[in-house]
Amino acid sequence: MSGGGGGPIVVTRGLTKQYGRVVAVRDVDLDVGAGDRYGLLGPNGSGKTTLVRMLLGLVFATSGRIEVMGRPIPRRTGEVLPLVGAMVEGPGAYGHLSGRANLALLDASGPGRGSRRTRRRRVDEALERVGLGGVDDRPVKAYSLGMRQRLGLAAALLHAPRLLILDEPTNGLDPRGIREVRDLLRALNEDGTTILLCSHLLGEVEELCTRVGVMDRGRLVLQRDMADVRAPTGRVEVRTPDAARVVALLDGRVEHRDGDRLLVRAADAAELNARLVAGGLRVTEIRPQRHTLEEVVLSLTGASADRFDRPAEGA
Numbered sequence: 001m002s003g004g005g006g007g008p009i010v011v012t013r014g015l016t017k018q019y020g021r022v023v024a025v026r027d028v029d030l031d032v033g034a035g036d037r038y039g040l041l042g043p044n045g046s047g048k049t050t051l052v053r054m055l056l057g058l059v060f061a062t063s064g065r066i067e068v069m070g071r072p073i074p075r076r077t078g079e080v081l082p083l084v085g086a087m088v089e090g091p092g093a094y095g096h097l098s099g100r101a102n103l104a105l106l107d108a109s110g111p112g113r114g115s116r117r118t119r120r121r122r123v124d125e126a127l128e129r130v131g132l133g134g135v136d137d138r139p140v141k142a143y144s145l146g147m148r149q150r151l152g153l154a155a156a157l158l159h160a161p162r163l164l165i166l167d168e169p170t171n172g173l174d175p176r177g178i179r180e181v182r183d184l185l186r187a188l189n190e191d192g193t194t195i196l197l198c199s200h201l202l203g204e205v206e207e208l209c210t211r212v213g214v215m216d217r218g219r220l221v222l223q224r225d226m227a228d229v230r231a232p233t234g235r236v237e238v239r240t241p242d243a244a245r246v247v248a249l250l251d252g253r254v255e256h257r258d259g260d261r262l263l264v265r266a267a268d269a270a271e272l273n274a275r276l277v278a279g280g281l282r283v284t285e286i287r288p289q290r291h292t293l294e295e296v297v298l299s300l301t302g303a304s305a306d307r308f309d310r311p312a313e314g315a
């Protein structure tokens, strides 16, 4: 039950939250390691937001334990928050102020120090990073949903957090915005920021994350490194203009043929390739077949899995 890349950053044990008769989060053991890009994936209502709100001390658990960067939450939330950037359940901002003014207010109330010039630079840099560098002075109430989302992200980035917690960060963004946020999160992560994001989009988690936790009706039903999820199936996908001769040569190891595409039972694609070429057979494409996150999720969550949305086209 170790975290992913480095030491533990977020650990929960038996974490449970009950609202009256609704158990929003049930007995969750979360392990986020330093350097992870952790995707908490689950359909709407599965408990993702409740879980991250507990991590931030915004909601008190009914039972169970939480540690963030080695400190127990909620007892030592105050020590942890300056190290965490968060955007949970939509960005909050003063509608009558500009985005820059909102960030300046937030910066002034935060742990950051420095001269007026330093503060202004910090705000400008945060706006720049999320693609709002050129934004005018219009009030936030005139922002599109995508711009609000970017502003929320800028607020989370203001104090170079070690841990970034983002709840559905690409909601309201168009495909280009989604790509930009993804690239930004990758770059921040390469610079050492651990990322924990909630998403109901399977494709988003599969594309971006190095570790995945799957929520289903309050339970964490899977938690694994993506490299393990995407394990080879023991089959190799081959495209060849000599399909019929490949079938003959491999004698029973071809499980499926669709025109020039074959699915071959074989552990090692390189070895199979060498064998085909040695037999005088041409290979257009060859690669090991891998399990997909979708497959794994479907096998886990059964009938409810159709509630996972696919990403928008081109995202």
Ligand SMILES: Nc1ncnc2c1ncn2[C@@H]1O[C@H](COP(=O)(O)OP(=O)(O)O)[C@@H](O)[C@H]1O
Pocket: 019, 022, 023, 024, 042, 043, 044, 045, 046, 047, 048, 049, 050, 051
């Ligand atoms: N403040 C609350 N009061 C009562 N029920 C809540 C509250 N917040 C969340 N819930 C319920 O808890 C469950 C999980 O919700 P949520 O954590 O928002 O899931 P997700 O973020 O995965 O969509 C849902 O059934 C939701 O209705």
Ligand SMILES: [Mg+2]
Pocket: 045, 048, 049, 050, 167, 198
């Ligand atoms: Mg939510």
